[in-house]
Amino acid sequence: MTDWDLRKLRVLRALGEHRTVRATAEALNMTPSAVSQQLAGLSRETGVQLLEAHGRRVRLTDAAHVLLRHGDAVFAELERAEAELEAFARGEAGRVAVGAFATAIPALVVPAAADLRRRWPGLAVRVREAEAAEAYGLLAAGEVDLALSLAADAPSPRDATFERTVLLADPMRAALPAHHRLAAAPGLRLADLAEEPWIFGDSGPWRQITEHACGAAGFTPDQAHSAADWSAVLSLVEAGMGVALVPRLAAPAARPGVAVRELRADRPLRHVVAAVRAGAGGRPRLARVLGALQRAAAEHADGPAPPFSDHEQSEQ
The missing domain is CATH 3.40.190.10 (Periplasmic binding protein-like II)
Structure with missing residues (x-):
């Protein structure tokens, strides 16, 4: 049985997202040669060719896409495992990084952070202003734990990478x-x-x-x-x-x-959504932060946020 190297698998996953070795290196703060070495090592470990020449660039082989499909399931299961392990703790201490668009920070994130300080002084929120394209990249990379965006900017509900919650209409x-x-x-x-x-x-x-x-x-x-x-x-x-x-x-x-x-x-209306990585929603700290955001959103709402359709998302 192959001993999986998750670091190499993450590099392959990043290449699938960013398309080129150079863009992957920039996203992972690595050199292009280091990215190539990691991918070559993964190819040796799996015994299959993962990259093929395509003009002056490279592209993923069919075998690489199969590996990524299983890799995504592995990462989601690891997130779920971490969530279950964290459930043994009370989740009342630690830090949660939140990426949010500008208007959501004073209206939702700041009141939520104040709420959390009152309830659980040991639970800290680290705020990073980021528009949707950056926020979801940071979320996928593990740089933030929760992202706020407009539904119009969020990935499709069919995207299994994230779990989404509608906060506010x-x-x-x-x-x-x-x-x-x-x-x-x-x-x-x-x-x-x-x-x-x-x-x-x-x-x-x-x-x-x-x-x-x-x-x-x-x-x-x-x-x-x-x-x-x-x-x-x-x-x-x-x-x-x-x-x-x-x-x-x-x-x-x-x-x-x-x-x-x-x-x-x-x-x-415009819908505001919160997203976490697939499988991470059960983490106690994230659940507490999401609850605080929902309470802050309720202060601005005329009523419960109604669900939105895929058509509404594409149009808003």
């Missing part, structure tokens, strides 16, 4: 200049803003969210200004330069020159 509100003719109009709908100049980013999920919400209301928003930082967006609105959709988490405090209106008839 965050309602989007319309931000208008305080002197706008519709600032106090009753029953405001998105369609009422169809002819207004709009403020949103040039790319990324928030552009998609804005365009999808407006499209569902029957119009295409006219982008007058491009901004992604919420402070910049609200400053432009306050200056009377346009309107914007702003999630409740991003603008909890009122600004004197901005009227923030609920869109109860349209009710556009």
Whole structure:
């Protein structure tokens, strides 16, 4: 029976994700020659060819894909084993690293960390700001233990690498200049803003969210200004330069020159999810942190976060 070298198997797994030896080396903080040596050693240990030339690069053989499929199961089982072993401890001490997008930190992570300090002073949260692409890379690499993102940015629910929990359905509100003719109009709908100049980013999920919400209301928003930082967006609105959709988490405090209106008839939402590595959800420390995040999310919610479909995820 082969003695598996998990370090080499992790290198192969990283190559399958990053595609090239150079990118794999950068992701693992190794040299390309070290990556090649690890893979050559794994090939000798398994007795099969794992790489084949493909132009100036290499690609995984069919045997390598079989090994990765079983390797993923091995890593998931190891995570489950560690979770069961940790269950023998109380889980009231230690450190949990959380990767989260910017607006989730003050709205969810900071209140959750304060909650944990009150309940279990020995349990510390280490926060790392990271947008989704980075956060899930850090989670897969073991650099963080839990990642927060929008559902639109999260891997598919069919991705067996992670376990996901919906934390919050965050309602989007319309931000208008305080002197706008519709600032106090009753029953405001998105369609009422169809002819207004709009403020949103040039790319990324928030552009998609804005365009999808407006499209569902029957119009295409006219982008007058491009901004992604919420402070910049609200400053432009306050200056009377346009309107914007702003999630409740991003603008909890009122600004004197901005009227923030609920869109109860349209009710556009974005979903916030938490993810852990497959098999790790049963770890006591992670369960405590996730519980604290759920309590923090409940403070912002009108009700329980509804489930979202794959279609909603792809559109938001």
